[in-house]
Amino acid sequence: MSTHTLSLLEAVREGLADEMERDPRVVLLGEDIGRLGGVFRATDGLLDRFGAERVIDTPMAENAIAGIAMGLAMRGLRPVAEIQFADFMHAAMDHIVGEAAKLRYRTAGDWTAPMVVRTAYGGGFRGGPYHSQSVEAFYSHVPGLKVMAPSFPDDAKGMLTAAIRDPDPVVFLEHKRTYRAITGPVPDGEHVVADGRLRVARPGDALTIVGWGMMLHEALAAADELAGDGIEAEVLDLRWLLPIDREGLLESLGRTGRLLVVHEDTLTMGLGAELCALAAEAGVLQAPPARVAMPDAGGIPVADAMEDAMLPNRHQVVEAARRLVSSPGNGEVRPGGPGRGSWFDAAIPEASSVIEVRLPEVHLELVMAAVAEACRAVPQSNATFTWEAIRLHDQLSVDLDLGPLSPARGGGTFTLVDYGLGGSLLGLPAVRPGQTAALRVGAVRDGRAYVALAVDHRAVDGADAGRFLATLKRCLEE
Amino acid sequence: MAASTSTDTNVEVLRRMMLIRAFDSLLPDLYTRGLIRGSSHAAIGQEAVAVGACAALAADDYITSTHRGHGHTIAKGGDVNRMMAELMGREDGYCRGKGGSMHIADFSIGMLGANGIVGGGFGIAAGAALSARLRKSGQVALCFFGDGAINQSSFHGVANLAGIWKLPLILLCEDNRFAMSGRAEQMIAGGDPVKRAQAYGFPGVSVDGMDVLAVRAAVAEARVRALAGDGPTLVVAACYRFQGHFSGDTQSYRSKEEMAPWLERDPIPAFRSRLLAEGGLTEAEADALEEEVATSIAEALEFAQASPWPEAAEAWEDVDG
Ligand SMILES: Cc1ncc(C[n+]2csc(CCOP(=O)(O)OP(=O)(O)O)c2C)c(N)n1
Ligand SMILES: [Mg+2]
Numbered sequence: 001m002s003t004h005t006l007s008l009l010e011a012v013r014e015g016l017a018d019e020m021e022r023d024p025r026v027v028l029l030g031e032d033i034g035r036l037g038g039v040f041r042a043t044d045g046l047l048d049r050f051g052a053e054r055v056i057d058t059p060m061a062e063n064a065i066a067g068i069a070m071g072l073a074m075r076g077l078r079p080v081a082e083i084q085f086a087d088f089m090h091a092a093m094d095h096i097v098g099e100a101a102k103l104r105y106r107t108a109g110d111w112t113a114p115m116v117v118r119t120a121y122g123g124g125f126r127g128g129p130y131h132s133q134s135v136e137a138f139y140s141h142v143p144g145l146k147v148m149a150p151s152f153p154d155d156a157k158g159m160l161t162a163a164i165r166d167p168d169p170v171v172f173l174e175h176k177r178t179y180r181a182i183t184g185p186v187p188d189g190e191h192v193v194a195d196g197r198l199r200v201a202r203p204g205d206a207l208t209i210v211g212w213g214m215m216l217h218e219a220l221a222a223a224d225e226l227a228g229d230g231i232e233a234e235v236l237d238l239r240w241l242l243p244i245d246r247e248g249l250l251e252s253l254g255r256t257g258r259l260l261v262v263h264e265d266t267l268t269m270g271l272g273a274e275l276c277a278l279a280a281e282a283g284v285l286q287a288p289p290a291r292v293a294m295p296d297a298g299g300i301p302v303a304d305a306m307e308d309a310m311l312p313n314r315h316q317v318v319e320a321a322r323r324l325v326s327s328p329g330n331g332e333v334r335p336g337g338p339g340r341g342s343w344f345d346a347a348i349p350e351a352s353s354v355i356e357v358r359l360p361e362v363h364l365e366l367v368m369a370a371v372a373e374a375c376r377a378v379p380q381s382n383a384t385f386t387w388e389a390i391r392l393h394d395q396l397s398v399d400l401d402l403g404p405l406s407p408a409r410g411g412g413t414f415t416l417v418d419y420g421l422g423g424s425l426l427g428l429p430a431v432r433p434g435q436t437a438a439l440r441v442g443a444v445r446d447g448r449a450y451v452a453l454a455v456d457h458r459a460v461d462g463a464d465a466g467r468f469l470a471t472l473k474r475c476l477e478e
Numbered sequence: 479m480a481a482s483t484s485t486d487t488n489v490e491v492l493r494r495m496m497l498i499r500a501f502d503s504l505l506p507d508l509y510t511r512g513l514i515r516g517s518s519h520a521a522i523g524q525e526a527v528a529v530g531a532c533a534a535l536a537a538d539d540y541i542t543s544t545h546r547g548h549g550h551t552i553a554k555g556g557d558v559n560r561m562m563a564e565l566m567g568r569e570d571g572y573c574r575g576k577g578g579s580m581h582i583a584d585f586s587i588g589m590l591g592a593n594g595i596v597g598g599g600f601g602i603a604a605g606a607a608l609s610a611r612l613r614k615s616g617q618v619a620l621c622f623f624g625d626g627a628i629n630q631s632s633f634h635g636v637a638n639l640a641g642i643w644k645l646p647l648i649l650l651c652e653d654n655r656f657a658m659s660g661r662a663e664q665m666i667a668g669g670d671p672v673k674r675a676q677a678y679g680f681p682g683v684s685v686d687g688m689d690v691l692a693v694r695a696a697v698a699e700a701r702v703r704a705l706a707g708d709g710p711t712l713v714v715a716a717c718y719r720f721q722g723h724f725s726g727d728t729q730s731y732r733s734k735e736e737m738a739p740w741l742e743r744d745p746i747p748a749f750r751s752r753l754l755a756e757g758g759l760t761e762a763e764a765d766a767l768e769e770e771v772a773t774s775i776a777e778a779l780e781f782a783q784a785s786p787w788p789e790a791a792e793a794w795e796d797v798d799g
Contacts, residue, residue: 031657031658031660032658032659032660034659035659035731036658036659036730057660057664059666060626060657063630064631087594088596091595091630091632126515128578128580128594129577130580130581131580295793295794297794297797298796301577301793302567302576302577302578303567303575303578304787305788305790306567306575306576306792307793308790309791
């Protein structure tokens with residue numbers, strides 16, 4: 001199939017133009033879409049090509065724009081309305097949600113409203129509280145609507161074409177940061193993506209990450225980084241937000257058992273909640289699902305530091321994914337057997353050694369400080385093993401495992417078991433996947449305790465382990 | 479010359495117009511240098527409307543502003559230091575960096591907020607006017623809005639209820655002939671927006687928005703009416719947006735020939751010449767004014783750039799009460 005390369009914005013424009021060419025019923029309406037070509041230039045040149053009867057500049061009246069689109073749609077035209085920013089959709093919601101979404105149902109199928117409302121959503125360009133919102137959750141809650149949010153140029157064109165041909169009202173969400181940042185191949189000629197299915201943007205089997213719009217691209221970047229650690233994430237481009245491709249989601253989760261949803265819309269009542277619920281109801285999850293989303297704040301601030309802190313990003317996705325893959329699976333017997341998702345990894349060739357230390361009483365701070373010192377002395381004990389390389393971590397993050405009632409939370413780079421609180425004198429800890437070492441401190445008796453170190457022998461050899469324990473002992477006894 | 483703080487004097491009226499001009503003239507440069515982010519809209523050419531209207535208000539009267547709000551804020555007595563800091567997203571900005579240009583508000587001077595939503599101010603102004611009535615405070619509210627905003631349904635909803643309730647409200651339409659690329663004559667049914675007042679049963683007044691004293695007089699009259707319990711007035715000030723709607727606006731929707739006569743009627747030199755001619759201002763005083771304004775702006779820039787960036791963690795503050 002031959003293709004040409006377009007930015008997402010150009011793909012939207014091409015989709016509009018091709019469909020206007022093909023179908024004389026298609027008309028565009030919105031503020032500044034004609035002579036100006038739209039605030040983002042999505043309709044640039046279309047006025048000259050198709051004339052003022054089909055590229056209609058409206059007064060500033062979002063409510064009327066949506067209403068008029070509905071009236072046009074009910075009487076044989078195929079309107080595509082543009083609302084400049086998703087933040088201005090609220091005024092149009094009256095007609096979209098209150099009227100258009102209900103038309104087919106309330107007329108028992110006699111009438112439909114084949115209209116598209118396109119809008120630019122999302123933050124990341126210092127637009128401030130009224131020019132940065134994501135609105136997908138509002139509309140995805142409404143039966144009778146379809147909600148689409150493409151992440152790639154080919155889908156922007158193909159799905160927009162499908163939206164225009166759809167017999168029902170479609171809210172078409174274009175992430176404004178993807179407009180120019182995302183370019184890609186678009187098939188030549190007629191291109192329609194009408195299957196309603198999600199898109200596997202990257203195959204994998206360790207966990208499933210779901211996103212759309214700009215967050216999909218953050219998820220892909222995160223997946224690249226995770227692959228460096230040997231974690232192959234499957235990244236799903238949801239793209240059809242309503243209805244959701246439930247089968248596609250469950251198919252992936254059936255293989256991975258782990259779900260991470262990323263969205264730029266706020267967390268509470270966001271689409272992530274629905275996806276997690278679908279997965280939970282289907283019983284396909286092996287671990288509690290996770291969400292990375294915009295915090296529940298009243299808007300996106302304009303100042304760099306605050307906006308950057310609020311927008312979900314690839315680092316948060318990486319961190320959440322690491323935590324998710326190292327979290328214990330549902331119903332696993334601990335210490336677990338081999339197999340994907342299990343707490344312990346039978347594939348790690350472990351070695352252990354034990355020493356005795358003088359320890360008058362146990363202080364977590366004391367033990368932590370000693371672990372930190374020992375990890376500094378032996379950096380490969382705070383690392384991740386992959387067959388390509390041993391990745392040393394800049395930061396030490398200790399997971400505390402205090403037994404079945406308080407297991408390790410995961411996400412750390414080193415595991416500390418019991419640290420002397422338990423009753424048993426000697427026990428050997430197990431190295432958790434993604435880490436190279438774990439330490440257990442036995443019960444303190446007569447001012448003495450046994451300390452056991454377990455290591456991934458591929459990363460830490462016997463001499464290293466000896467140095468680790470020697471450093472630890474010195475710190476604890478000082 | 480000491481900076482006076484009230485617009486009782488014509489010199490202060492001129493100074494505020496000049497300050498708005500100087501402030502908004504900085505925007506393109508600040509934008510190019512990456513010092514301000516997001517969009518901001520200059521009120522250049524429209525200074526007489528903002529200053530004339532606010533000069534007719536009492537200090538505790540309310541205004542609501544628009545996406546093009548710097549002029550309104552300065553006219554009402556806003557602090558250019560804090561405005562500049564907000565534009566730059568700094569800690570000492572009016573919204574501590576959360577809002578930017580289109581969200582500046584200063585309740586201490588009755589400035590109830592710029593608004594990134596066009597038409598967002600109608601309801602707020604009407605509510606503030608009703609509150610003044612219920613609290614018997616003797617205040618009025620003035621709503622600035624554009625020729626584009628008058629086509630929002632919120633205008634019509636509010637005009638109707640302000641009419642039936644005779645609210646102490648002044649609806650001040652800055653008719654600068656354009657809503658982005660939309661020409662007023664093509665977008666406003668009935669042609670002249672002032673006719674809309676008639677439909678809602680209150681007076682509509684047309685005024686030359688390039689003449690600051692004419693604007694002041696029209697608003698002063700509307701204010702008397704509002705305080706007497708006679709209800710709202712629609713004041714339509716004819717003016718012109720001298721610059722593009724946003725930075726990089728090619729302005730393909732208007733011609734140089736069309737702009738020329740408006741540019742010639744620049745309200746600031748006009749008022750300055752008038753004061754000089756009538757003896758209200760000497761050349762020396764005029765020069766001193768220039769210098770004073772330049773100093774204020776330089777100080778504002780310095781203040782804003784010296785102001786710290788907000789901590790990222792502040793993004794999580796003020797989410798709920
Ligand atoms: C509800 C809403 N719709 C659209 C916009 C985008 N927009 C910003 S300013 C503007 C034009 C406003 O025209 P007017 O009211 O005449 O004010 P002016 O810009 O001329 O001062 C538009 C369309 C917006 N900010 N809010
Ligand atoms: Mg205007």
